[in-house]
Structure formats: C-alpha cells, structure tokens
Amino acid sequence: MKITIYGAGYVGLVTAVCLASIGHQVVCFDVDKDKITKLKQGESVIFEERLSLILKAQLKSGNLFFTNNFVDAIKHSALQMIAVGTPGLPDGQADLSQVFALAAEVVNHVSRDMILIIKSTVTVGTGNRLEKYIKDQLASMGKDYTIDVVVNPEFFCEGRAIDTFMHADRIVIGGSKRGTTIVKALYKKLIHQGIPVQCMSKTSAELTKYAANAMLACKISFINQISQIAEKVGANIDDVKSGISLDHRIGPYFLQAGIGYGGSCFPKDIRALAKTAQLLNLDSSLLDAIDKVNNLQKKWAISCLLQHFKNNLQGLTIGIWGVAFKPGTDDIREASSLVIIEALLQYDVQMRIYDPLAMPNARLCFPGNKNILWCESQDEVFTSQIDALIIDTEWEIFKNYSLAILHEKLVDAPIIDGRNCFALSNVIQAGIRYYYSVGRVF
Numbered sequence: 178m179k180i181t182i183y184g185a186g187y188v189g190l191v192t193a194v195c196l197a198s199i200g201h202q203v204v205c206f207d208v209d210k211d212k213i214t215k216l217k218q219g220e221s222v223i224f225e226e227r228l229s230l231i232l233k234a235q236l237k238s239g240n241l242f243f244t245n246n247f248v249d250a251i252k253h254s255a256l257q258m259i260a261v262g263t264p265g266l267p268d269g270q271a272d273l274s275q276v277f278a279l280a281a282e283v284v285n286h287v288s289r290d291m292i293l294i295i296k297s298t299v300t301v302g303t304g305n306r307l308e309k310y311i312k313d314q315l316a317s318m319g320k321d322y323t324i325d326v327v328v329n330p331e332f333f334c335e336g337r338a339i340d341t342f343m344h345a346d347r348i349v350i351g352g353s354k355r356g357t358t359i360v361k362a363l364y365k366k367l368i369h370q371g372i373p374v375q376c377m378s379k380t381s382a383e384l385t386k387y388a389a390n391a392m393l394a395c396k397i398s399f400i401n402q403i404s405q406i407a408e409k410v411g412a413n414i415d416d417v418k419s420g421i422s423l424d425h426r427i428g429p430y431f432l433q434a435g436i437g438y439g440g441s442c443f444p445k446d447i448r449a450l451a452k453t454a455q456l457l458n459l460d461s462s463l464l465d466a467i468d469k470v471n472n473l474q475k476k477w478a479i480s481c482l483l484q485h486f487k488n489n490l491q492g493l494t495i496g497i498w499g500v501a502f503k504p505g506t507d508d509i510r511e512a513s514s515l516v517i518i519e520a521l522l523q524y525d526v527q528m529r530i531y532d533p534l535a536m537p538n539a540r541l542c543f544p545g546n547k548n549i550l551w552c553e554s555q556d557e558v559f560t561s562q563i564d565a566l567i568i569d570t571e572w573e574i575f576k577n578y579s580l581a582i583l584h585e586k587l588v589d590a591p592i593i594d595g596r597n598c599f600a601l602s603n604v605i606q607a608g609i610r611y612y613y614s615v616g617r618v619f
C-alpha cells in the first residue's frame with residue numbers, strides 16, 4: 178500500500194521505516210530541510226537500535242522516500258498519517274496546533290477521498306473534532322471529498338522501538354468501519370504473524386493510549402511509594418516485588434523501583450489525562466498522585482546525599498553515571514538526572530558526569546557550566562577523588578562494573594544507586610561501606 182507520513186520525529190520516522198520494511202511504499206514528510214537531507218542520505222536523526230540499518234536498506238529498496246515538498250507528499254497516496262509532535266502546554270493539556278495546521282494543509286491540497294490517520298498522541302475527542310473541522314472546511318471550499326479520520330496510537334518503547342513495533346502487544350485502530358478496515362490492511366503482515374488487533378471508536382482508541390501509559394506510570398509510582406515505606410521500616414523492595422509479582426493478577430512488569438520515570442510520554446501524558454478529567458469536572462486525584470509521587474522520587478538521590486553529609490554539601494565533588502531517562506537511548510527529556518543536576522547546581526557542588534549516549538544532549542542543557550565536567554568514560558569520573566557517586570541510568574556498562582574496582586576508586590565515598598544496579602550481597606562482599614539504593618536498607 179502507499180502511505181504518506183507527516184513528521185520525521187521519533188514516532189514518524191520509526192513508523193515510516195517499519196512500514197517500508199513490511200512492504201509498503203512510504204513517503205515521509207518533514208518541514209525541517211536539514212533533517213530530510215540527512216535522512217535521504219540514510220543518516221538517522223535519532224539514536225535507535227537497528228534504525229540506521231533498516232533505514233538504509235529501505236532507501237535502497239525504493240520503498241522509502243523523504244521529502245519536504247508538501248505537494249509531492251500529499252499526491253503520493255490516499256492514506257495520510259499524522260505523526261507530528263503534541264507537546265505538553267504549561268497547564269498540562271496537549272498542544273494540538275501542529276495536528277490541526279497539518280489537517281488544514283491536507284484540506285487545502287486534497288484532490289480525492291482520503292483516510293487521515295492520527296498516530297500522534299492526542300487529547301481524547303480530537304479525532305471527532307478533527308473530522309468535523311475537516312468536513313466544515315471542505316464544505317466551505319466547495320470540495321466534494323470524504324476524509325475519514327482514524328486514530329491509530331503508537332505503543333513502542335524508546336531504545337526498542339523497531340522491536341516493539343514489529344512485535345507489538347496489540348494494534349489499536351479507532352474509526353469508522355471503512356476507515357478501520359483500510360488501516361487494518363496496512364498491518365496485515367503483522368496481524369498474520371499473530372499480533373492482536375482491536376477496532377473501536379476514535380475516542381476509545383485515544384483513551385486507550387492514555388490509559389495504557391497511565392496504568393504503567395501508576396505501577397512505577399506505586400512501587401516507588403512502597404519503596405519509601407520499605408526504606409523506613411527496613412524491608413527490602415526486591416523481596417516485596419517478588420512477593421507481589423508472583424500473584425498473576427499483579428505480574429512482574431513495571432515494578433522496578435527507582436528515581437522515577439521520565440521520557441517524552443509518561444510525564445506529559447499523565448498530566449494531559451489529568452487535565453482532561455479536570456476539564457470534564459471529574460476527580461483527577463489518582464492521576465495527580467502518580468505525577469506527584471514521581472516528582473518526589475526524582476529528589477531521592479539528593480535526600481540521600483543530604484542525609485549522608487549531614488545537610489552540608491559545600492565543596493563536594495559528585496560523580497554521576499547516566500543522564501538518559503533510561504538505557505538504550507540518548508533521550509534526556511524529563512530525565513530524573515536533570516532534576517538531580519539542577520539541584521546539585523543550587524548547592525554549588527562540582528560534578529563529573531558520564532553517559533554512554535546522552536552526553537551531547539545533556540551538554541546542550543547546561544552549556545558552559547563551570548560546575549560540570551563532562552567525562553569521556555565511566556572511569557574518567559574517578560580521575561580525581563569524588564565524594565559520592567550517583568547512578569541515574571542503569572546502563573549495562575555500569576551494572577557490569579566491578580564492585581571491587583568501584584570500592585578501590587571510591588574508598589569510603591558513598592554510592593547512591595538510583596536504579597538498584599547491584600545486589601546488596603555483592604556490595605557487601607566487595608567491602609563497600611556506604612551504599613544507598615531505592616527501597617533497600619544496607
């Protein structure tokens with residue numbers, strides 16, 4: 178099938194590359210000329226495992242094209258997919274301006290019946306609003322075409338985007354019978370491989386996306402709140418997690434205690450859903466609590482430092498391992514590390530920071546900051562004696578680091594492990610004296 182995708186950001190690019198790889202003819206449009214030039218040459222503009230390889234292969238196969246010419250893009254097909262950004266506004270609502278601006282352009286240039294697929298995460302009710310807006314615009318222009326709006330949210334995870342697209346847990350399609358049938362055909366190959374498909378109304382599909390993210394974020398905030406209790410009473414969160422996750426109704430996933438969730442989806446989507454509830458005059462206290470617990474958890478490492486150094490951080494040099502919001506990505510959006518670095522800057526401490534992928538993005542957040550030394554490796558963090566090491570991201574290279582060497586480098590400086598990278602028994606065996614981890618007493 179032929180399809181046009183608008184937006185070569187994270188969602189649009191991964192979707193374009195994956196749809197091309199299952200045999201569709203994909204044109205991907207973006208207004209950013211530099212980005213399109215790079216993509217045309219097979220240069221990926223985001224870091225994602227296997228993306229560059231598949232991108233190059235699909236460009237070569239002729240299934241994938243990039244353009245910044247809107248007319249070329251819209252002419253390519255009757256299937257148009259919106260994958261532009263819907264960032265959070267200061268009041269929590271999703272900013273839909275790019276979605277509506279794009280729909281207006283589609284209406285201006287349309288010359289046949291079309292299906293407009295919303296892939297971006299949009300406020301519940303947007304699909305219906307957009308369909309009405311398009312209908313009214315077409316009528317006012319005297320254009321006799323039908324544009325069906327279909328909502329088809331993405332559920333893939335950063336760092337494993339290709340894999341979680343190709344082997345998704347489910348495909349959700351919301352819209353009319355005609356619209357959903359056509360969009361279902363787009364995923365025929367994946368559905369034949371056994372991925373379940375759920376067809377529903379546009380509003381249900383929009384709410385499904387938010388509900389999925391809210392449920393996952395809720396599990397994280399839940400275990401983080403339990404971890405706070407565990408620390409106070411001397412329980413071990415790993416044991417508690419095992420104890421509850423053997424109950425099939427609960428399960429083991431998304432119950433890893435840590436320094437809170439970040440990324441481009443959870444924080445913004447939870448706030449947007451809470452705002453939706455409030456605008457409907459509904460109680461949003463559970464959703465608000467998920468966000469509140471998460472914001473509190475991001476301060477955990479600073480509390481440990483203050484406790485260890487008896488509220489006096491003056492003159493300290495702190496090592497930081499990890500800036501990315503999770504391993505496998507260079508993305509630092511809403512990362513807990515940023516909250517920690519900001520707080521340490523307030524205390525005027527010196528920092529020596531290393532992340533395997535996210536350093537370029539992190540540097541941009543703190544340009545020329547004299548308190549921060551950006552290191553070339555995890556070992557460079559130790560080239561002068563540090564007073565504490567904070568682990569913000571559970572990269573494999575940190576988890577596999579020898580605890581004996583860590584002990585040697587740190588001497589008696591504490592490890593503040595925000596991602597529970599090490600088993601307590603191994604830490605004890607290595608002779609490390611001060612080790613703080615989430616929900617576990619050392």
Ligand code: UDX
Pocket residue numbers: 331332333334335336390393397430431432433434435436437438439440441442443502503
């Ligand atoms: C998430 C959803 O998983 C995905 O379905 C949706 O499409 C987009 O948002 P992503 O943002 O890529 O994906 O990251 P995810 O792996 O879900 O992790 C999000 C955050 O939660 C990370 O900061 C991670 O460290 C944290 N997390 C995750 C925990 O703290 N504990 C856990 O048990 C799981």
